[in-house]
Amino acid sequence: MKALILAAGRGKRLGKASEGLNKCMIDAFGKPLIEYSLDCASSLNEITEIVIVVGYRAEDIINKYGNSYRRKRIKYVIQWEQKGLVDAIEWAKPAINGDDFMLMLGDEFMVKPRHGEMIEKFKGENLFAVCGVIRVSDTKLIRKTYAIEYYGEKITGLVEKPAKPANDYMGTGNCIFKNDILNYIGKTPPNPNRHEKELPDMIQCAVNAGNDVHFFPICERYVNLNSLDELKILDSSFSHL
Numbered sequence: 014m015k016a017l018i019l020a021a022g023r024g025k026r027l028g029k030a031s032e033g034l035n036k037c038m039i040d041a042f043g044k045p046l047i048e049y050s051l052d053c054a055s056s057l058n059e060i061t062e063i064v065i066v067v068g069y070r071a072e073d074i075i076n077k078y079g080n081s082y083r084r085k086r087i088k089y090v091i092q093w094e095q096k097g098l099v100d101a102i103e104w105a106k107p108a109i110n111g112d113d114f115m116l117m118l119g120d121e122f123m124v125k126p127r128h129g130e131m132i133e134k135f136k137g138e139n140l141f142a143v144c145g146v147i148r149v150s151d152t153k154l155i156r157k158t159y160a161i162e163y164y165g166e167k168i169t170g171l172v173e174k175p176a177k178p179a180n181d182y183m184g185t186g187n188c189i190f191k192n193d194i195l196n197y198i199g200k201t202p203p204n205p206n207r208h209e210k211e212l213p214d215m216i217q218c219a220v221n222a223g224n225d226v227h228f229f230p231i232c233e234r235y236v237n238l239n240s241l242d243e244l245k246i247l248d249s250s251f252s253h254l
Contacts, residue, residue, distance in 0.1 A: 014132070015061060015112045016054035019101045019186070020047055020119030021068025021092040035070040037119035047119035054117065055083040059132050063093065063110045065119070066101045067094040071226050074119075082131075097209030098186070105173065111192055118186035124234040128187070131229045133243035135189045141224035142194060142216060144168060145231030152178045153229070158214040158237065159184035161228055168226045171213035185214065187231050194219055 037047035047065075054063050063064035063085050067074050071091060074136040080087050090105045102116070113135075115128065128145075135143045146161060155178040162179060171184065197218040201210045220226050 014059045015109055015114045016031060016050075016057075016063045016117060017066045017102070017109065017114045018050050018054065018063060018096060018117045018119050019106055020096050021066050021101055035067075035073045038070075038073050040054060041122060045077070049122055050117045050119055051055070051078070051082050051083075052082045053126055054115070055077055055085045057115075057129055059136075060115065061112075062088060064088050064090060064105055064114075066092050066105050068095050068101075075139065080194065092144055097207070098212045099198060099201055099210035099215050102195070102215075105221075106129075106195050106198075106204045109192065109195070113189070113191050114199075116186060116188045116190065118237060121186060121235065121237045125234040126187075126232045127230070131187075131189060131231060132228055134227065138227070140189075141191050141219060142226040143189045144171075144216065144226065144228050145185045146182045146228045147185060147232060147235045148181050149183045149240065150183055155183045156183075158186075159211075163228060166227045168196075168216075168228055169221070170218060171217050173211045173213045182228065183220065183235075184216055185231055185235055186212070186237065188216070189211075197222075 017126055020035065022036060032098060038045045044136060054060050063082060065074060065087060067089055075089055080131060086109065088108050092101045092104045092106050095197060133143060149155065156174055160172045160175040160178040161168050161182050161184055199216050200218045201215040205209050
């Protein structure tokens with residue numbers, strides 16, 4: 014299994030905080046934000062290689078981490094035009110090279126992540142995919158990511174940036190996939206507003222085809238750094254941890 018870390022975005026909504034800097038390299042309590050994903054991926058025995066998709070200021074990341082991190086080999090893929098997560102995954106297809114993979118985002122911060130347990134569920138139950146989620150007290154937060162509909166532990170539906178989430182589960186960018194998920198990239202319709210293919214829509218195509226996709230509580234607390242508001246949340250709510 015490979016770890017696929019997406020780190021190509023510009024982060025325009027972060028304003029001066031990301032000016033002249035890949036947003037995944039923003040300092041978070043003494044080290045670049047992406048390093049939390051690298052630490053997690055490198056600690057898992059099941060992960061044989063880390064693939065990082067880079068784009069905006071790719072050299073910031075490549076020069077910092079080179080070709081390995083804590084004895085795990087790193088391979089870089091360039092997303093020449095930033096057109097969303099599914100496009101980034103498509104660029105990484107040759108580097109994934111037929112393996113199953115764990116998707117991670119280079120601009121997120123987690124408290125007590127449980128990726129090892131999520132891999133155990135994925136393998137032990139022979140699932141097609143597992144989506145990492147977190148329960149939130151404020152369902153407005155789900156409008157920034159995606160919502161799930163479910164029966165038991167099985168996902169029946171996914172909704173990107175829902176206006177009215179049906180429950181308190183917030184989707185994250187942390188998912189584990191069989192390699193066959195890549196077959197659904199071409200079947201994923203572009204979002205009519207953003208004109209990009211969205212991750213929940215790709216997973217929904219796999220669900221509609223009858224594949225077993227489950228959800229898993231991935232961590233205790235979570236923030237995906239996309240705006241100044243989220244940067245404030247990171248600074249104010251996580252600095253004591």
